[in-house]
Amino acid sequence: MAEGKRTRQPNGASSIYFGKDGKWHGRVTVGVRDDGRPDRRHIERKTKAEVTKAVREMERARDEKKLRKPGQSWTVQAWLEHWVENIAKPYVSENSYDGYEVDVRVHLVPGLGAHKLDRLEPEHLERFYRKMQESGSAAGTAHHVHRTIRVALGEAVRRGHIPTNVAEIAKAPRLEEEDIEPYSIEEVQSLLVEAAKLRNSARWVVALALGLRQGEALGLHWEDVDLDAGYVRIRKNRLRPRYAHGCGDDPCGRKAGYCPQRQQTRREHKSTKSRAGRRTVGLPDPLIKLLRQRQEEQVRERAEAGADWEGKGYVFASPTGGPLSPNTDYHVWKRLLRDAGVRDGRLHDARHTAATVLLLLGVPDVVVDAIMGWEPGGAARMRARYMHVTGPMLRKVAQQVGGALWELPEAD
Numbered sequence: 001m002a003e004g005k006r007t008r009q010p011n012g013a014s015s016i017y018f019g020k021d022g023k024w025h026g027r028v029t030v031g032v033r034d035d036g037r038p039d040r041r042h043i044e045r046k047t048k049a050e051v052t053k054a055v056r057e058m059e060r061a062r063d064e065k066k067l068r069k070p071g072q073s074w075t076v077q078a079w080l081e082h083w084v085e086n087i088a089k090p091y092v093s094e095n096s097y098d099g100y101e102v103d104v105r106v107h108l109v110p111g112l113g114a115h116k117l118d119r120l121e122p123e124h125l126e127r128f129y130r131k132m133q134e135s136g137s138a139a140g141t142a143h144h145v146h147r148t149i150r151v152a153l154g155e156a157v158r159r160g161h162i163p164t165n166v167a168e169i170a171k172a173p174r175l176e177e178e179d180i181e182p183y184s185i186e187e188v189q190s191l192l193v194e195a196a197k198l199r200n201s202a203r204w205v206v207a208l209a210l211g212l213r214q215g216e217a218l219g220l221h222w223e224d225v226d227l228d229a230g231y232v233r234i235r236k237n238r239l240r241p242r243y244a245h246g247c248g249d250d251p252c253g254r255k256a257g258y259c260p261q262r263q264q265t266r267r268e269h270k271s272t273k274s275r276a277g278r279r280t281v282g283l284p285d286p287l288i289k290l291l292r293q294r295q296e297e298q299v300r301e302r303a304e305a306g307a308d309w310e311g312k313g314y315v316f317a318s319p320t321g322g323p324l325s326p327n328t329d330y331h332v333w334k335r336l337l338r339d340a341g342v343r344d345g346r347l348h349d350a351r352h353t354a355a356t357v358l359l360l361l362g363v364p365d366v367v368v369d370a371i372m373g374w375e376p377g378g379a380a381r382m383r384a385r386y387m388h389v390t391g392p393m394l395r396k397v398a399q400q401v402g403g404a405l406w407e408l409p410e411a412d
Contacts, residue, residue, distance in 0.1 A: 014055050024048050026055040030062040061163065074161055076120060077113030080104045083152045094239050094266055094402070103148040107141075108130065112149075118162050122170035124200065129173045142173035177326050182353040183208070189341045194340035200316045200324075202290040204336060206232075207347070210281050211354030214347055215239070218324050219269040227291055232284045233264040234373065235272055236355065240265040240326050268312075268323050277373045291315070 005217045014028045017357075026043040033039045041058060045051035062297050074082075084104045084242050092243045112120070113126045129142045133248035150167035157165050183191070195204040206212045210232075218238035222317075243250065256262055283291070296313065301319050310321040318324060322410050333347045358368045 013057060016051055016055060018048070021265045024051040026058075028055055028057070028058045028062065044246075065160075074117040074156075074364075075113060076115045077109045079156055079161070080108055080149070080152055082111070082156055087155055090149075093270065094242075097120050098240070099144065100148050100151075103145045103150075104106045107137075107145045108149055112271075117156060118165055120153075120162075122166045125167060125170040133173065139173050139175055143175050146170070146172045165376075172232060182349065182356040183342065183345070185357075187340075188353060188357075190342055191336060194336055198332070198336070199292070199319075202287065202294050203316045204328075204333070204350075205287050206288055207350040208353055209284060209287060209357075211351045211358075213237075213279075213351065214326055214329060215269075216272070216277075216373075217324060218314075218316060218329060221294070221313040222315055223313060225291065227283070227288050227295075230288055231280050232283055233278075233280050235278050236269045238269050238326060239266055240324060241268070279370055279373050281371055293308055302383055 016024065016026045019025050024045050024047060026045075028041050028043065029038050030041050031039045039126055041057065043054045045054055081104065084097070084100050087099050092100070107259045111131070112124060112225075115124060125146070128144060131144070132142045133139060146167065150165065153162065153165045153167045156162045191208065192205060195201045198204075203217055206217050212220075212234065215237035216234050219236035220232065220234075221236060224235055239255075242265045243256045243262040245256050245263045246263040247259055248261075251258050252261075270342060298317070298321070302311070302321065305320045308320050308397065310318075312321055312323065314321070314323055316324055330347055333350075334344070337344055355368065356370055358371065363371075
């Protein structure tokens with residue numbers, strides 16, 4: 001065939017030719033390989049029209065930077081495991097890494113790992129999220145998994161391994177924001193009465209009165225507290241501990257966290273990550289009194305502990321001065337609710353309560369944002385989520401409406 005005669009094209013230009021195998025072939029230069037040689041992609045079709053169309057599509061994808069890089073053909077499992085350990089882990093916080101690692105190991109690899117990375121489709125993700133929820137996973141869990149794979153695939157796009165992030169196309173699991181009812185003033189008072197019977201009683205006061213997050217309260221050091229001036233600086237976050245076995249050649253047979261010779265593999269605390277989170281909060285006088293009592297208690301505990309005293313400077317510490325475990329702290333909160341006869345709730349609901357109290361007191365928004373540690377860009381959204389219209393507010397507004405509509409004007 002005369003039309004099949006192959007002619008030499010300029011360097012870098014695509015070529016189309018009829019092969020001895022009776023098929024049409026195209027070759028498109030899309031870049032440079034790692035060894036410096038041109039990356040020439042091969043296309044094979046039955047007709048010249050088909051191969052011409054395929055060549056033009058590949059050229060367009062090349063120009064739009066949507067072609068997969070040459071080299072390793074990743075599976076979803078291989079990419080996610082590489083991404084979480086080698087790309088995410090060195091650059092994100094310990095807590096973020098923990099969330100990513102669980103999503104990858106527990107959900108994404110078992111559910112999607114066998115797919116070729118460049119063959120993954122939005123529908124695969126949507127069916128996977130639906131199966132997760134049908135198997136008992138909460139919508140919030142499925143939504144968190146969606147965010148994780150969206151970040152992981154976004155990195156794969158940036159590195160040229162796939163042309164498109166299908167997680168940005170897939171519909172995320174629907175989240176219905178649950179109504180949160182803050183504790184009433186009466187409930188808070190019951191909690192404070194019961195908390196006064198506990199070690200570290202001021203721990204629960206800073207949660208209910210100042211709205212400190214769990215990590216902020218447990219990461220609080222005495223060097224951040226000025227009781228004479230009446231303020232506290234929020235600068236550190238307590239991290240959940242992680243352990244490795246220390247039993248060596250004589251395994252204890254327990255989980256690492258219960259190994260008698262366990263070794264801590266994670267730092268105890270880190271700096272508060274956002275500028276808004278690093279803040280100074282004023283202390284009410286009753287709380288200053290409680291913190292002074294905490295100082296006196298620690299002096300006695302230090303004398304009793306003797307050589308076992310760790311002396312790490314934590315405000316809320318163990319009897320030997322070490323950091324408190326977030327897990328233990330959570331269970332103390334649950335027990336406090338039961339002992340006080342107050343309805344069950346999350347520890348984070350104490351933060352909602354503190355924000356609502358600030359609203360009741362008519363504190364200006366800018367001051368509320370500073371106390372709660374909210375970033376300026378999202379402060380309005382956070383106020384809408386954390387602050388709740390309470391019964392006293394509704395009654396006050398109702399009285400104002402009644403006065404405006406039904407109060408008769410005075411007669412001349």
